Amino acid sequence: MKLDTRHKIYGHTIAEHIDTLPDELEVDAVGLWQIVPAGRDGFQLGSAELTEFIRQCILALLASGAKPVKGGGGTKFDWILQTHYGESDLEIANSIVSEWLETGAGDVSPGGMWFALPSPSVGFS
Structure with a gap:
């Protein structure tokens, strides 16, 4: 994966995207449904590069203190x-990427990961 590849609309590089993705965590959670597209x-990454991009984005989020969560719904x-993805950041990232690949490596529902x-404002059950 070439980290200097530029986003076709916004112009920032892959490296910049990965580095700044965790900044959104202060405002809102980041969904896998945002990372994949x-x-x-x-x-415009192909399958192997896309897989590595997703892994690196997840690792950046985890390194910033984020945890993998799903929505509880309700009112x-x-x-x-x-917690079933593992202990270390790498193990968690690899498990999530493997699950994504096993389910067809497609777009992800906003209701997913x-x-x-x-x-205190984000209740983890």
Whole structure:
């Protein structure tokens, strides 16, 4: 994956995208549904490069303190911490990428995997 590849609309590089992606965590969770199309459509990455892009984005989010979560739904949207992906950041990232590949490596539903910072305003069940 060439880290200097530029986004076809916004012009930033892959390296810049990965480095700044965790900045959104202060405002909102980041969904896998956002990461996949950024790589596939925005940076026009093929399968192997897209897989590595997703892994690197997840690693950046985890390194910033985010945890893998899914929505709890209901009248109050609570995050449900997903602990079954492993212990280390690399193990978690690899498990999530493997799951994505096993389910067809397609676009992801907004109801799927997210990454959120633990905080008093974000309830992890």
